[in-house]
Amino acid sequence: MAAAGLRFDGRVVLVTGAGGGLGRAYALAFAERGASVVVNDLGGDFKGYGKSSSAADKVVDEIRAKGGKAVPNYDSVEDGEKLVKTALEAFGRIDIVINNAGILRDRSFIRISDEDWDIIHRIHLRGSFLVTRAAWNHMKNQKFGRIIMTSSAAGIYGNFGQANYSAAKLGLLGLANTIAIEGRKHNIHCNTIAPTAGSRLTQTVMPQDLVDAFKPEYVAPLVVWLCHESCAENGSLFEVGAGWIGKLRWERSLGAIVRGKNQPMTPEAVRDKWEKVCDFDNASKPRTIQESISVLSDALSQIESQGNVSMNSTSSGSVVSSSIDTASIVGRELGTNVYKYTHLEPILYALGVGMSTKDPDHLKFLFEGSEEFCCLPSFGVIPAQTSMFDGVPTLQGLNIDLARMLHGEQYLELYKPLPTSGELTSVATVADILDKGSGAVLLIDVNTYCGKDLVCYNQFSLFFVGAGGFGGKRTSEKAKLTAVPPKRTPDAVISDVTTADQAALYRLSGDWNPLHLDPSFAALGGFKKPILHGLCTFGFAARNVLKQFANNDVNRFKAIKVRFASPVYPGQSLQTEMWKEGNRIHFQTKIKETGEVAIAGGYVDIVPALEKPSAQKLLTNGKYWVIFGLHPKQCGQQGEGEDSAPLLCSGETPLGTLHPALESQHRRGIDLLERVQRKDIKKIRGIEHPSHEKKLRKFGLFSLEKRKLQGDLIVAFYYLKGDEEELFTRVCSDRIKGNGFKLKEGRFRLEEQVLYCETEGLQSNLVFEEIGRRVKDMGNELVKKVNAVFQWDITKDGKQQCSGAFFSGKLKVKGNIMLSQKLEMILKDYAKL
Structure with missing residues (x-):
């Protein structure tokens, strides 16, 4: 009995009233897909009289004849414990309950007897309650359960002659909705269907030709889908029949x-x-x-x-x-906010959105001493949110209750990677205000600058409950829209478990709303306990997309858009589902325990990865030079008059392959070359090494752990880092000079490729050459100042980083360890090379 697609192997399904009609169709459908089925049917007539085992036995025989697994049960649904006991004794568990059993006692309202009223409620409403209650703890313990309640169009809309039946059927909807709420945290889902199908019950209210046309097989597929483990639907109502399905809502x-x-x-x-x-x-x-x-x-x-x-x-x-004067509000500036921060804030933020030392690239975001230390792109919301929070309460003419504010959507676009420390200035403006009837939506645009450079742009979409109805427009061309993900299996899925203290940690990044920490404030907001910040969930998702599709390269992160769909409680698990469509990564974030979508319609736009450039070498009069150039594809995109780094080249260098926009800089490059030649640089080799391709966008040209250079390194060092700033016109503006030349971020960042080569020899030679040079310069004065003598026994081959070797016990230091700290003055110039 093989069936492709949705499978139920290992699942146990209990179907009440399964001796015919809809119940039989459900039982056969589940059995065909691998489920073990308990076929329950009392065997009475459609009015509830009589009892027989033949109806259930016949369906069980059908299932077994096709190779399926099924057992019968002949008890009334009022004996719910017995039905569930049959499942446990036969198959050892219970996973799915289909409450389908029912009878009719149709009479006009005034002719309904007490017995007619009571028996309808006993079978439909009370019976469903008793069977579901009997299965509940088993589902709860196994952290899985699917329940279907069967309502009716008569229950939803009413129908002449069916007052007793209508009341019971609508009661089932209320029962199902509450079960869905209570079962959510246990992964127990409950949905309600209102089917229209030909059966012995509908024969009394439908002509025979319609009974024949509305086949039960046109209802069963919906029930099968709602009960599958991959279906996240919960607490919903569906009308179904004749191959059509519709979802109802209030x-x-x-x-x-x-x-x-x-x-x-x-x-x-x-x-x-x-x-x-x-x-x-x-x-x-x-x-x-x-x-x-x-x-x-x-x-x-x-x-x-x-x-x-x-x-x-x-x-x-x-x-x-009250009315809202949109004309006086839209376009109004909410003020300017200056955000000053050190490396502490980006690290704290990274921890707040789930970055862990267990992640392979954690040092990049958690350790300020890392060569690649940088901010997560989603950190861009932090400096912007302060200006938004401070500005909205100052708006005049906007009759809103800030206590009823909900964060609806968020858009963030980055124009360059965020500095890891410094001062950012954010300017917030009201982009638009929309009337959604039940509330008002305020669109706040925030531009964030580092000096004069625009670093990032945010759009906050804020929903104010109860502030609508002022006659404003419902949509805006200024709004950044969400996107519908592809209708296919996600290309990647990443799960994270939030901690019980996740909100307490994240709020330290600047969102101090007590809703996320104080239970009393959460209760006022209608929540059973404090909820996680929406922007914290946003940060989890952004981090996962960056890791999965951009290899944690923050330079490739362009923009992100999300809609906050459901609250998340600290301690719940987040599941980010991602689809790649060109340079856009669609995603949604689900709460793993409940299946609810926390972030919907999300996407991240990424910048395509550059192709690896081939190694370049420039030979002039037998000398090798360090070359700063542009990738060929960048040359093709360069516009006339745009700023670019000068090319360092020789007079013989052919420029025919360069983009015309760069030819005007050729003369400048020649002039620079002449100045370089006047320097006493005997030999500097600069050629790309493939194994360090990821490092090319950083300035760490002289890192002792990564590169080797030969020649007059001291002259080269000061030349490249101090004297000829013209070579670094596109270096980030956070470069500062000071005592021995310090850098705010501990490194340069170049948009151009830095090409270099490795040479043979121990990297430690550089240190000893520098020590020897200083000893020579000091001459006889050195003897008067000698307080200690250092001796090195070097047995390492240079392939492992010193820090890693030291902490693993492979590299050992002997003698006066504290005295070795004096070496700092000798080695400091090389510490960040």
Whole structure:
């Protein structure tokens, strides 16, 4: 009984009322896909009279004849424990419960007897409750369960002659919704279907030709999908029949406030506002009881803030609605904020969004002494959020309750990698304000600068519950939109487990909202406990995309957009699902325990990786020179008049292959070459080494651990790092001079390729050459100052980094260890080479 696609091997399914119709179709469908099935049917007629084993036995025989596994059960659903016991005794577990059993006692309302009412509720509503309760703890212990409740169009909309049946069927919807909430944390999902299919029940209310057309097989696939472990749907209602499926949801009109402060509410006020009460323009679609109640809190706030409306207690009772002057708000600058920080803040942020020392590249983001130390791209929201938080409360003409603010969406675009320390200036502006009926959306644009250079741009989309209905537009061309992910299996999935203290750690990056730490504030927001910052989840996702598709190269991270869909509680697991479409990485983040989508419609735009350039070597009069050049593809993109690094080249260098925009700089390059030749640099070799391709974009040209140079290194060092700044016109502006030439970030960053070569010989030779040179320079004065003599026994081959060798015990230091600290003055010039 092989079936491709969704499988249920190892799962145990209990289907009530499975002797015919829909129940039989469910049982056969699950069995065909590998499930073990308990076929329950009391065997009575459609009114609930009688009992027989033949109906269940027949379906079991069908399943077994096709190679499937099934056992019968003949108990009433009112004996729920017995049904579940059958599953446990036969198969050892229970995974899925399909509450399908039902009967009819159709009569007009006035003719319904007490027995007609009671038996319908006992079988449909109470029976589903008892069977589900019996299975609950087993599902909870195994951290998996899928439950289906069967409602009806009669329960949703009502139907003549079915008052008892309609009441029970709508009751099942309420039961299912609450089970979905309570089961979520245990990975127990509960959904409700309202099927239309030909069966012995529908024969009483449908003509035979429709009974024949609405086959149960047109309903079963929905039930199978909702019960699969890969389906995240929970707490939803679906109508299904004839091969069609539709999802239902509640819709609520914007409504109207019909009383004023210190004024009674009157029937006349209700009458006069009735049209607005029933107006579904700008309607909301509440999904939770918190969303339902929130509108009442907003109404109370508005009433308290508006004061008395009418002195006539029996008049219209109308309320003067507040309006938002969009013209005076849009385009308004919210002020400028200066964010000063050291390397501590980027490290703290990285820890806050889940970076761990267990990650292979953790030093890059967690250790300020790392040669590659840099900021996570998503750190760009931190300097921007302060200007936004400080500016929004100052807006005049905007009647909003900041306590009802929700962070709806976020967009971040980077124009260059963020400095790891320094001073960033952010300017926030109101881009637009939208009327969503149930609330207002405020779009805040924030541009962040490092000096005069634009570093990054943020757009915050803030939703203010209850602030809508002011007659504004619903959409904006200024809004950065989310994107729908491809309809295929993700190309990559990464899971992270947040800690119980994740929100407490992340808030140290500057988001001090007590909602994320104080249970009392969380309760006021409608949450059972403090929730994780949306931007923390955002940081987790951004970090995963950077790692998976950009090899943690922050230079390739261009932009990110997300929509915050569901709250995350600290301690829950985040699952980032990613799809690659060209240079855009679509993603969504799910809460692994519940299957709920926390971030929807997300994407990251990445910059394509440059091809590895071939090694370049320039020979002039038998000398080798260090070359600074542009990658060929960069040359092709260079525009006339744009700034670029000068080419260091010889008079014989052919420029025919260069882009025309670079030829104008040829003369400048020749002039520089002549100045280089006047320097006493006897031999400097500069050629690319493939194994260090990742290092080419950093300046660490003279790192003792990575490169070897020969010749007059001291002259070359000061020439390249101090005298000829013209060679470094595109070096980041964070370069500063000082005592012995210090760097804010501990390194240069070049946009150009730095080409170099390795030569033979011990790297430690450089140190001894420098020591010897200093001894020679000091001459006889040295003897007077000698307090200690150092001796080295070098047995290493230079292939392993010294720090790694020392801490692994392979490199040992003997003698006066504290005295060795005096070597700092000799070695300091080489510490960051």
